[in-house]
Amino acid sequence: MLDIKLIRSNPDLVREAMRRRGETVPLDELLALDERRRALLSEAEQLKARRNRASEEVARAKRAGEDAGHLIQEMRAVGDRIQALDDEVREVDRRLNELLLAIPNIPHESVPYGESEADNVEVRRWGEPRRFGFDPKPHWDVAARLGILDFERAAKVAGARFAVYRGAGARLERALINFMIDVHTQEHGYTEILPPFLANAAAMTGTGQLPKFAEDMFRCEGTDLYLIPTAEVPVTNLHRDEILDADELPLYYVAYSACFRAEAGAHGRDTRGLIRQHQFNKVELVKFVRPDTSYDELERLVADAEDILKRLGLPYRVVQMCTADVGFAAAKKYDPEVWMPSYGRYVEISSCSNFEDFQARRANIRFRPARKAKPEFVHTLNGSGLAVGRTLAAILENYQNEDGSVTVPEALRPYMGGLERIEPER
């Protein structure tokens, strides 16, 4: 959420930011509502001040045994007028809030202008895509031969876009989760969180999934609960409505969770394999930081995600999102992408964003910069460290051998009981 005061005092800045995003927002309606609100408030408050003084007078008169009938009579009318004004303020507030919640964040000045994802900018590459001496197979074929992923039976249980992991496949997924969490907790300084996988509407609004992206989520019928699309939601909302001490910051959390996405509007895209599922595992990194440090923290967050790819020996590149593709809540975003032989290109495997105070304002997460100082909004950041299903797919493809086996990356072997290769079943 943007600060209404910023919009009020600097509408052109906001207008320009929205233009760069390729968005149109009803700024004029918003400004008119804001003005109307303040006029109503001013009138209501004058009347309330009068009523408060009259109430004291009534109390004084009653104690003195005097008659206050005329005052009470007069205040009855004032009360009605206050009621009417408050009702209108409520309605204006509701509409104002509705508009405010639908306005995306302002891109940071370092974000390149662009009109579509085609204008995203590659910022660096690591590793060399392997030259295969044979025709490499897509991961779903590799997995089928190994008997470690079963999409047909998953469809029987839950439908399309679900997977069943089996045997070494299930173990590999679990190994990846443990490996990632261990690296982030033991070497990058994050604290492990295991959050609820369902979150309520207030939490979803806090991080920006609601109200705009309701159709992307699964909702539990008859309840206020949604299956989380990412651990970002429960973990960021851990500190909703809190005022943190300055010396608690920065807070670094790492959380494993299953993630659930309706993938409405993705019909026909990535229909095979693990790339686009209704349910997938992810290890998520979340930071709460002081505003003046958030851009340094973003660079370190990306580096922490990249470190996993390096340790797994997976070639990748990092792409910076342009203004058109930066995401609703983010001010700046990098997407690490892993090399996927079957796609013949790099595929998103993480997404690291600085939200500045956009989520903090929505979720009311503040800190006190110094003793006695007024609370300020923190900056929140998050990034995948990494999407586990896609990482498993990348390993199957990049580490496949001609005989159908898959070499286990060295870093994972301690998590696989020392297993060096996953061999086809006999």
Add this chain to the structure above:
RNA sequence: GGAAGGGUAGCCAAGCGGCCGACGGCAGCGGUCUUGAAAACCGCCGAGGGCGCAAGCUCUCCGUGGGUUCGAAUCCCACCCCUUCCGCCA
């Protein structure tokens, strides 16, 4: 799911419809005392909004939302959450 009790400021906690945005205590901050510390004592110490260059003025907030009333932390209704007991249950 049933019954009972409870949600008041960072924490604990008091609060006959009007001197209550809220007694008191703890924690924190500043000071007196002390060689230093502790203790004792004194003072400060919630958040948000509106108007204002500012000093300041003012409004709102006692789980949430409604209602009654000239006036609600206090009375009424609904909902949420917590605790205990019972039932069920991985």
